[in-house]
Amino acid sequence: MRVSISDVRADLIFAHEQAWSALSQPGTWWSGAQKRELAQTALLAVSESEPSPPWVAVSTVADKNLKIHFASSAAHDAVYRIARHAATLTSDWYQRTTQEIEPLAFIELCGIVCTVATISAFRRALDLGLPELAPATLGEPSRIKPANVVDATLNWVPVIAPADENAAVVQAFTAVPETNRVIWAMADAQYIPDKEMVDPHWTRGTLSRVQMELVATRVSQQRECFY
Amino acid sequence: MLSWSGTEQGLEVNLENVQNTTGGVDVSFARELVDFATAATEFDLVALTKARNNLINVAGLAVAIDASAVIANFEMMTRLADSTGARMQTEVVQDRLAVATAMGVDKVISRR
Numbered sequence: 001m002r003v004s005i006s007d008v009r010a011d012l013i014f015a016h017e018q019a020w021s022a023l024s025q026p027g028t029w030w031s032g033a034q035k036r037e038l039a040q041t042a043l044l045a046v047s048e049s050e051p052s053p054p055w056v057a058v059s060t061v062a063d064k065n066l067k068i069h070f071a072s073s074a075a076h077d078a079v080y081r082i083a084r085h086a087a088t089l090t091s092d093w094y095q096r097t098t099q100e101i102e103p104l105a106f107i108e109l110c111g112i113v114c115t116v117a118t119i120s121a122f123r124r125a126l127d128l129g130l131p132e133l134a135p136a137t138l139g140e141p142s143r144i145k146p147a148n149v150v151d152a153t154l155n156w157v158p159v160i161a162p163a164d165e166n167a168a169v170v171q172a173f174t175a176v177p178e179t180n181r182v183i184w185a186m187a188d189a190q191y192i193p194d195k196e197m198v199d200p201h202w203t204r205g206t207l208s209r210v211q212m213e214l215v216a217t218r219v220s221q222q223r224e225c226f227y
Numbered sequence: 228m229l230s231w232s233g234t235e236q237g238l239e240v241n242l243e244n245v246q247n248t249t250g251g252v253d254v255s256f257a258r259e260l261v262d263f264a265t266a267a268t269e270f271d272l273v274a275l276t277k278a279r280n281n282l283i284n285v286a287g288l289a290v291a292i293d294a295s296a297v298i299a300n301f302e303m304m305t306r307l308a309d310s311t312g313a314r315m316q317t318e319v320v321q322d323r324l325a326v327a328t329a330m331g332v333d334k335v336i337s338r339r
Contacts, residue, residue, distance in 0.1 A: 001280055001283050001288070003279075003288065003291070003292070007288055007292060008292055009292070012296055049270045082306055082309070082310045083306070086305060086306045086309035086310055087305075087309055089309050089310060089312075091312060094312055107311070110306070110307065110310040110311060113306055113310065114303045114306050114307050115303075117302045117303055117306050118299040118300060118302050118303035119299065121267065121268075121295075121298055121299040121302040121303075122295050122296060122298070122299035124267065124275075125263070125267040125275070125279065125294075125295035125298050125299065126279070126291070126292065126295050127275075127276065127279070154313065154314055154315075154316065155311045155312050155313055155314070156311060156312030157311045157312065167313075167315075168308070168311070168312075168313035168314055168315065169304060169307055169308050169311075169313050172307055172308070172311035172313055173307070173311070183303065183307065186300070186303065187300055187303070187304070189296070190296040190297065190299055190300035190303075191296070191297055191300040191301075204293060205289075206287075206289045206290045206292075206293040207260075207290060207293050207294060207297070208254065208255075210254050211254055211255070211256065211257070211260055211294075212293075212297050214254070214257060214260055214261065214264075215260050215261075215263075215264045215294050215297040215298060215301075216297055216300070216301045218260075218261050218264035218265060218268075219264050219267075219268055219297075219298050219301035219302060219305070220301055220304075220305055222264070222265065222268040222269075223268065223301070223302070223305040223306075223309075225304075225305035225308055225309060227305075227308035227309070227313050227314065227315065
């Protein structure tokens with residue numbers, strides 16, 4: 001049976017369209033051209049049947065034909081590693097990576113990977129083609145750093161104060177508010193709206209909560225995510 | 228979350244079976260949902276098409292679409308967690324160790 005994009009809920013389409021278009025627009029720490037280029041590397045990483053192994057810097061692999069014009073090789077290497085081998089990441093890797101990529105820029109980079117991974121997974125699961133990335137929008141990143149960024153115990157990355165009062169995944173992107181907003185808008189539409197999380201009986205009328213958690217658990221197992 | 232939501236609805240959840248793709252949950256379409264989630268995270272397009280069609284046939288298109296959305300969400304959240312070094316507090320890990328062991332996730336490479 002063929003599935004059409006017109007079969008998909010409007011709120012989900014809207015959240016995906018907003019996030020997908022943001023991949024080509026200037027962000028907080030990356031330009032539109034840089035974000036678009038990094039998104040292309042993330043797309044390659046999640047779609048390759050024979051990926052580079054995690055210990056290889058993908059920017060050094062000639063036959064990958066990466067487009068590295070606007071963002072650094074280190075950024076492309078980090079994007080590929082997160083997109084394809086996230087479970088292998090270590091604190092030492094984070095420390096090395098953020099010697100070359102400023103921690104708040106790293107957070108936005110993670111958000112680019114998350115956006116590509118989630119939308120491509122949704123489209124692939126339903127055999128819906130991926131839309132083209134829009135041409136990059138000109139303009140500089142805002143470079144607006146929130147005043148209350150602090151180190152956290154529950155994450156490698158810095159977060160908005162007060163740290164560690166919410167779950168690690170909830171606070172992880174807070175130091176880059178626009179990335180945080182886009183990611184959680186998708187989570188609300190894809191999974192469970194934030195205000196409904198505590199209700200074990202909440203449903204959209206399709207999957208029950210326990211069915212949703214079964215699917216979530218299986219994906220997390222497949223990705224070997226301890227969290 | 229799976230164990231909690233099942234308990235709240237009076238359902239037996241066999242966590243050991245989730246990783247064996249047999250479902251392990253006494254809820255509708257558990258087997259088809261697990262098969263679909265498994266196929267969607269692997270690279271066999273024939274298996275994915277079969278699993279998607281099986282789910283649509285037994286549960287309907289709207290369920291398959293929402294299952295795809297949940298799959299997509301956890302393709303996002305697993306990367307968010309692993310790339311930002313997200314961890315649970317020590318006491319939470321201790322509380323959940325039995326569940327984690329039952330599911331085999333105490334052995335995954337991202338444990339930190």
